[in-house]
Each structure stands twice: as structure tokens, then as C-alpha cells.
Amino acid sequence: MRSRSTLVASHDREYRSFMTDRRLSALDRLIAQFDQALHTVLGPTPEAGRPSPETNQNDANLTVAERELAGRLMRVNHAGEICAQALYQGQAVTAKLPEVRGKMEQAAQEENDHLAWTEKRIRDLGTHPSYLNPLWYAGSFAIGALAGVLGDKWSLGFVAETEKQVVEHLNGHLQKLPSGDGKSRAILEQMREDEGRHATVAIESGAAELPRPVRQLMGCTSKIMTGTAYWL
Numbered sequence: 001m002r003s004r005s006t007l008v009a010s011h012d013r014e015y016r017s018f019m020t021d022r023r024l025s026a027l028d029r030l031i032a033q034f035d036q037a038l039h040t041v042l043g044p045t046p047e048a049g050r051p052s053p054e055t056n057q058n059d060a061n062l063t064v065a066e067r068e069l070a071g072r073l074m075r076v077n078h079a080g081e082i083c084a085q086a087l088y089q090g091q092a093v094t095a096k097l098p099e100v101r102g103k104m105e106q107a108a109q110e111e112n113d114h115l116a117w118t119e120k121r122i123r124d125l126g127t128h129p130s131y132l133n134p135l136w137y138a139g140s141f142a143i144g145a146l147a148g149v150l151g152d153k154w155s156l157g158f159v160a161e162t163e164k165q166v167v168e169h170l171n172g173h174l175q176k177l178p179s180g181d182g183k184s185r186a187i188l189e190q191m192r193e194d195e196g197r198h199a200t201v202a203i204e205s206g207a208a209e210l211p212r213p214v215r216q217l218m219g220c221t222s223k224i225m226t227g228t229a230y231w232l
């Protein structure tokens with residue numbers, strides 16, 4: 001019998017080859033997309049391609065209050081990773097990105113690792129994922145799909161700006177984390193490195209700089225998400 005993680009990996013592989021099959025109708029894609037959305041938000045934890053950076057790190061001396069704080073912060077980061085999945089999946093539906101598809105797929109795989117690592121971490125800290133994850137997913141998917149429609153340079157510009165803002169956000173969380181939570185810290189540090197690389201790849205692939213009001217709107221939207229996911 002196949003393990004749960006093998007099933008998740010094979011589902012993701014099937015989804016990717018399905019969505020790149022040009023013979024499919026719009027309805028086929030829509031149904032596949034809906035299946036993938038349910039899978040991301042409600043399905044089992046995805047299989048990480050890389051081991052979690054938390055291994056060999058210590059969190060043994062955390063107080064109850066520190067565990068609660070770390071759990072809330074990591075819930076925000078997990079919700080952010082749900083958004084990242086939705087953004088990439090939304091863009092994949094509408095964007096052409098013929099030359100950078102391979103690189104974007106690598107970024108999507110790394111986002112998968114982030115989702116798996118943060119999900120395990122929030123469970124280990126004794127808390128739950130954000131109850132509003134379906135909402136974050138739907139909103140981010142729509143934004144990603146819209147960016148994809150506008151053309152590759154804007155689509156890449158959107159990725160670059162998102163990842164830059166995520167790096168800034170992670171810097172803030174690294175300061176707020178309890179100093180004894182080496183496990184969460186190691187995860188966020190690896191994520192920060194990956195997100196920075198995703199921004200660089202997008203810029204090198206021809207990203208356009210987004211207009212200032214759009215950047216500000218993105219910042220406001222993510223503040224609403226991070227502020228709410230901290231509590232819910």
C-alpha cells in the first residue's frame with residue numbers, strides 16, 4: 001500500500017502534467033483547479049522535497065506563553081504559504097511564462113516545502129492552521145490569475161514584489177520569535193533565503209516594477225491577512 005506522502009506527491013505530479021496539457025478544455029482545467037484548491041487547503045500535509053530545517057534545533061525551554069506566541073506567528077506564516085500556493089496556482093492557469101516555467105516550477109516546489117514545514121511546526125506547537133485559509137486561498141488565487149492575464153512581465157513583477165514583501169515580513173517575525181525557539185527560527189531563516197531567491201529569479205527573468213499604488217495595496221492586503229491569521 002502507498003504511504004500518504006507518496007499519494008500526495010503523485011497527486012501533485014498528476015496535477016502539474018494535467019494543467020500543462022494544452023488539449024484540455026477550460027472546464028477540465030477549472031475542475032482540476034478546484035480539486036487542487038481543496039487539496040491544498042483541506043488535504044493532508046504535502047511531502048517536503050527537503051528535510052525541515054528544524055531538525056537538530058532546540059525548543060525545549062519554551063514557556064507556555066512563548067509556545068503560544070510562536071504558534072500564532074507560525075500560523076501566520078503557514079497562512080502566507082497557503083497564499084503562495086494559491087498565487088502560483090492562479091498564475092499557472094492564466095500566465096504563459098514559456099521561458100521561465102521551469103524556474104517557476106522549482107519555486108513552486110520550494111513553496112511546497114515551506115507549507116509542509118510550517119504546517120508540521122504549528123501542529124508541534126499545539127495550535128491549528130488559520131480557520132480562514134479557504135478565504136486566503138480564494139483571494140490569492142484570484143490575484144495570481146489576474147496577474148497572469150496581464151502578461152508575463154507583470155506576472156513576474158507581481159512575484160518579485162510579493163517575495164520582497166515576504167522577506168521583509170519574515171525579518172519582522174524573526175525578531176518577534178521567542179529567542180529559545182530554534183526550530184521555528186531555522187524554518188523562517190531557510191524560507192527567507194528561498195523567498196529572496198524567488199524574487200531574484202523573477203527579476204532576472206524580466207519582471208517589471210509594479211506601480212507604487214499596487215505595491216501599497218499589496219502591503220495593506222497582506223497586513224489584513226497576517227493580522228487576522230494571528231488570532232484566527
Ligand SMILES: [Fe+2]
Pocket residue numbers: 081084110111114191195
Ligand atoms: Fe514560501
Ligand SMILES: [Fe+2]
Pocket residue numbers: 084107111163194195198
Ligand atoms: Fe516564495
